[in-house]
Amino acid sequence: MPDDQPAGGVPIELNKVTKVFPGGGAPAVQELDLNIPAGEIVVLLGPSGCGKTTTMRMINRLIEPSSGDILIGGQNSRDIDPDRLRRHIGYVIQQAGLFPHMTVAANIGQVPKMLGWDKQRISERVDELLTLVGMEPATFRDSYPRRLSGGQQQRVGVARALAADPPVLLMDEPFGALDPITRERLQDELLHLQDDLAKTIVFVTHDVDEALKIGDHIAIMQRPGHIVQYARPAEILTNPASDYVEQFLGAGSSMRLLRLTKVGDIELDQVVHTSEGTDAEELRQEIERDGRGYALITDGMRRPLRWINQADLEERSGPIGATGDRVTGAIGHRMTLQDALEALLNADTDVVPVVGRRQAYAGALSLATVQNAIASIKSRERERRLRRGEAQ
Template sequence: MAERAGGGEPIERASSVTGQAGGGPIERASSVAGQASGGVPIELRKVTKAFPGGGEPAVRELDLNIPAGEIVVLLGPSGCGKTTTMRMINRLIEPTSGDILIGGENSRDIDPDRLRRHIGYVIQQAGLFPHMTVAANIAQVPKMLGWSRARIAERVDELLTLVGLEPGTFRDNYPRRLSGGQQQRVGVARALAADPPVLLMDEPFGALDPISRERIQDELLRLQEELAKTIVFVTHDVDEALKLGDHIAIMQRPGHVVQYARPAEILTNPASDYVEQFLGGGSSMRLLRLTQVGDIELDQVPYATEDMDARDLLREVEADGRGYALILDGMRRPLTWVAQTDLEGRHGPVGTAGDPITGSIGHRMTLQDALETLLNADTDFLPVLGRRRAYAGALSLATVQNAIQAIKARERERRLRRGELS
């Protein structure tokens, strides 16, 4: 992971709490000096949960691999085992059988209190302590870990800034004085306070109005670009799952996964009638509105770092035929568009010749939003930025048009397979 925004200190090793030197993988993931922690993988192996007198299991022999640094959404109707599955990850509910590995370590071998201090947890309506200030709410876990007052104060201000709340305005406020969206932001900040590698989010935005909900969803995606936590997100809202999830696990009673795939694959190739019915109609429009730019094939234009020889880049631009290239910095972040005419007769490193980048598209942006951005741009192509704002490809109106045609073709093929078209 790159450096944490704001420069706060990392979570302390478990030895400061438990006396165990060095701690396990979940502690090591959050204790790289001077850096924020990234996520760790989570693996569920034949996990079953049966409640006494509850009839069939709430979760039955569930297998699930959750990659490090991704948002994985558990999606399904009420009673399908989503929240039970989530709560077994941090041992708020103990599995009846099976194993849950977090960063390769079996959760059964981790003291429950120690485990939960390294897993952030966000619930609906934030669950803030009403008698505590915003700062005191965020500081709970760092206090348990024995952080100094100065360090806690710095971390509180850092996190409030990170979630878009001005520390001077919100630090000493009480939850009742905040809007629902602001309370949820504080809830996310509290979950991130000790820099955990794993974040569990149980229908966290379900009580918000549609506008606030969309804004805080966007905020979560922005935070994930910076932090790359492993996030397990529970929802019954299809559109929310499609917007947020890197992968989606669609669950059905009794507590098993019927399809686990990326959003575009689920929309274009639902695994069963149950999945298709749960998704509802209008899949083609959903694909345009919710398919992320990172899910389509991007265009590639010539690019170079500032130290590339201008003559070598000129040859690439001439061979490409479009007449321009993209200049990147050492972290692959776009700097300028350079035209063929800017390179002709130039010797030595290309530097930052050309025109500054005036617009870009995030790889999590939807095709619908990307299309609107392109229509308002003053260039034919816009660079697409991945994590850490690194260059991932380029997008033009033609690229989007080709993606739409491919989506339509997949949708038509799917309907032919199911006999909906003659």
């Protein structure tokens, strides 16, 4: 694993990984196969004792596998020095695990210091990360962990894990000890950070709602340490692989679908979108062919800037430039349908752009789009109930 890691994530592959502890009887993890795509959040979900944390800790070799292979970015972890491996894998645990005798800045800068970064670079990185996790550097860099709230400590823990810009982040029940409001806020912040950073994140939890909210994919585990279903949240809710999965999810899956299905998982509108350099007459003709009567103007990174309609382009020639009305809000692709519906009801326009990673345009959302998605969800639920009835 090279020392100059890119900002984005790398794939992780577990092949027939088994862990047997001495005197432990049955394997804690048994011939586990798992492919984790680069830049995704994959949640290991299951009850206590199913091997979630053991699996995670084998990725950074805090626990050595008894057999099988773990590939990180295509390289076998057995071929990487364990200390060097861990310095390039961020690790966040419950209750942060900060060093109480060190300041916030010293905690965050610990791994960069071990990697030989100079003081100026470390200081700049500390301030950058504190700002990234919503903590004012001037206020918090010289504080000690005991003076921080639980939520603030977890933010510092995330900042520390990101300090050396690792491609992989391991998170072991990181928000489990927090109150519900703080926990939900930090989940939202994690998703926002991930849109910008695109790390490969392995997240352990036993909380179903947390898994459904943050996971791009979820691996549901069962004793003795194997995966019974690995899929996107919406698929797990609409098509659980077994009675065990359905029982573990519990009642209310239909409501969860509305509350936890992400905007990025439904079919979005694709409105005409273009740049400020587009010729006005060409855009007017394209809008006319599309039939909606409007288009979205984006910048060089495809971030939404303005809405423009056909009337704005009448008798105009040359590049469209700054013509149009400023976009006043966007919906994140990780936002739930429930939250997206609320955003639409409060929006100034009937259609709101949806943005993905780095705030790039990914599609558009209207009330009709949400209604169609809800109808599709209901249809899948009816089909699932019919299949289960026929199987009984």
